[in-house]
Amino acid sequence: MAAPSTSTGHVIGGEHVEGAGERIDVVNPATEQVIASVPAGTPADVDAAVAAARAAFDGWAATPTGERAAAVRRISEGLAARRDEIAATVTAEMGSPISFSTHVHASVPVATSAGIAEVLETGFPWTEESGNSLIVREPIGVVAAITPWNYPLHQIVAKVAAALAAGCTIVLKPSEVAPLTAGIFAEVVAEAGVPAGVFNLVHGTGPVVGEALAAHPDVDMVSFTGSTRAGRRVSEVASATVKRVALELGGKSANIVLDDADLTKAVKLGVAGCFPNGGQSCNALSRMLVPESLCDEAVSLAVAAAAKYTVGDPTDESTRIGPMVSDVQRDRVVEYIGKGVEEGATLAAGGPERPEGLDTGYYVRPTVFSGVKPEMTIAREEIFGPVLSILSYSDEDEAVRIANDSEYGLAGAVFGSEERALAVARRMRTGQVAVNGGAFNPQAPFGGYKQSGNGREFGKFGLEEFLEIKSIQR
Template sequence: MTTRTLTAPAHWIGGESVAGGADTIDVVNPATGEVIAAVPAGTAAEVDKAVAAATAALPGWAGTDVAERAAIVQRISDGLQTRTGEIADTITAEMGAPITLSRRAQAGLPVAVTASLAGLAADFPWTEEIGNALIVREPIGVVGAITPWNFPLQQIVTKVVPAMLAGNTVVLKPSEIAPLNARILAEAAEEAGLPAGVFNIVYGTGPVVGEAITAHPGIDMVSFTGSTQAGKRISVAASDTVKRVALELGGKSANVILDDADLAQAVVLGVSSAWINGGQVCGAWTRMLVPAAKHDEAIELAIAAAEKYTVGDPTDETTRIGPLASEAQRQRVTGYIERGIADGATVAIGGPGRPDGLATGAYVRPTIFANVDPNAVIAQEEIFGPVLSVIPYTDEDQAVEIANSTVYGLSGAVFGEAEHALAIAKRLRTGKVDINGPEMNLLAPFGGYKQSGNGREMGRFGLEEFLEVKSIGR
């Protein structure tokens, strides 16, 4: 395996590189355990500088014509497009996504999402009239964005781009596990003509930089994607300044396979959702609910599908599952696999330990559990690894009850005859449901019910999150 050494970025504040202090954070290639770069360990002082730069840039950017803001956003998309190879290589190196997935999704989705948002501006109802009131949608102000490591650049653009399109300025804290891709976006934005100070990056940890952003009186809104535990902390820290908080948190999504479904299709797509990106997807369908009479057949189909998932070097074109993003994540996921066995679930494929031939790196054995109790820990808690729980049900009411039984409500799926599946989908307490595996819709909203968070991302709904609504009576 060839390890690529990457340039260590400085903070990006007010359109300039700003060196941090002596403390740095190593960026580790999870496939090899080697340090490939380091970023500055930011402090509250750098956050203060970034907020000052964003505040200074706000009047000019908010006053810029919407068409010009949209044109800059489109040029950012174009700039990312020219850098897809660099983005894919960088993300594969810093968090272990297989290179084919990195090209298609880790690099490809940010390009497409940014372009889709640029295209919204012309027809968006920036103003409207309701009776004698003029309704005006205005920027919130300075937005703090705190993003995760699993789809790092995609998560950044789903916050930063609509915030900027709405006329806000932004201070971003990318994940310290996968921080290097953020600077690529900054370079593309600068080349696109984005004014200095509109987009700022402060590297660092959540307890230091994330906390400083969340509590800062100069930040008007915080948009966070990450664990439910961290989201709760952000809500508390933001409460003193009563700023708006948008949270996209954990999930334990159910794939409900009905008796009239194409079982083979439902199982193949279900395994794919549970295992894509090494299972490190908040909306992954990690619980497969099947009629009890079809449980064993579903397990056989799942095993057959699983055997096609090559685990290994993420730079290899044939690899479908690479390492998890860190050694800490490997240990966490392994602990859940061991807990599943201890609680009596049957291992259909996989299990604890490392895959054969992979004695080093953050690798786990992709695992499918059969006959899982719906109340078991592995069926209730977010694992964030390639672990699928297959749960039998006796009737559809029980299937809906099981699907809705966790504290989460982010995503899910139903497979079956179209109208039948739609009726079940409407009963699920979750923000997004796919019926029979449709194509991804970049303009449809994404976000959760319950402890999966609040607010919505993507498309018009994602843009509205970053706008205040003013009523002017006349």
């Protein structure tokens, strides 16, 4: 396995800035050891980065579309060339199993950035005619990108590749919990020939660096991914300057299994959709809705599937669930498991106890609850861990009602005969639905309804988020 990167420091105006003063430790959640540190950025660092982005904006916005597309394409190629290093770094800083880090964390950003380049290469409509008006799409300006720890590179690329393609300049604040992958990305951007100041990186905490970016009068847009609570705060702070805010927030996604589904496949893929990345996914299929007549069989299948999710050392190729990202996150998940038991759900697999033989690391056992009622805490709140809630329903209408009875609406799934499954998918109030295990599409829009946020990422939909629309009457 490749060695993880320990690249640290801000990147401001094309210069590496190590920063002065306090630093933030990066902890390996499997070993509980400090593996690196990054500077705790300050409002002054934000001011410098925003000034660099503002100074670079006019030149980058005027760069021909073909050149911007080529730069994004080179970023995609650069990420592909460093796949193993990226995977090792993600595993070290946030605990994702190395197989998942390699095939998802390090590989999907290659596809999504290539997808953005393709949008430009195949002829994006920057202008159109409507009556006596010329309608023009222009870059919005300086973008603050604030990204989470659970998919540290994936979420950076989703924002930065699209913003660069649109002609915007960027200040990135990655999560201080898993910031090291951002350093690799900054190197790839520089090697791709992106001019100094177009991309800037400032490490630090949300209350200091994040809020300074959201409030900054020279930032034209904030693109944020994280918890719904933090998203509300970003919106509040940004509202003082009436800047655009795009939010990709939490989820409590439902997987509706219809009575004509292949039950074995539906449950197997449903568990797989709940447990990836240790369940630390905003689009995790954490609620499985099953017909009453099939519930006992579905629970048995889910328990058997969960038993195959080995918990352990994330550097081991056979591990399927690594540690939670931190002790705080581990304790949060364990508390939710206890809450499920307390409220009367049946613990079918797993539980709050530490996995056997793992005395060090922030580990949680993969857990399956049956007999879950829609009003229970574990059916309503985002747990962000390997915890599956199985609920029963009497008919299709009730299944849809339960699925939609949530403050969230990010993702979902339906299993059944295609015509019925598609009809149910259209009734779900959520931004993305997989039918019978439909594969991820890097050109399709991703984003949420309700308190899962607003705006979309990936493909032309992601590009459009970073554009203003002007009409010129003639």
